[in-house]
Amino acid sequence: MASTNYEYANKFCRRCNKYLGNYMTGDYYKLIRLKYCDDCRPVVQNEQKRFSKKNLHKARKPLCAALLERAIITEEENKLLRQKNKILAAEVERLYG
């Protein structure tokens, strides 16, 4: 299957399709992970950064609401446990005090 001119190893920019090199004849470790040309890379990175920031903000919203609800429930539980503690302490005092 492998051709002698390593055509399968040609890498092109995923954005503008510019030829980047051939990872069999060029710098294998550099080219194998190269996705974009020098012109497109900063543009794509900037897009990805903005996209992930937006998604992070979106993803955090329901998490914040869930955490707030959990905090309110925990606070209520704490209040009840403090009351129970007081009752038990009084009971211990009455029995063994």
Ligand SMILES: [Zn+2]
């Ligand atoms: Zn490009």
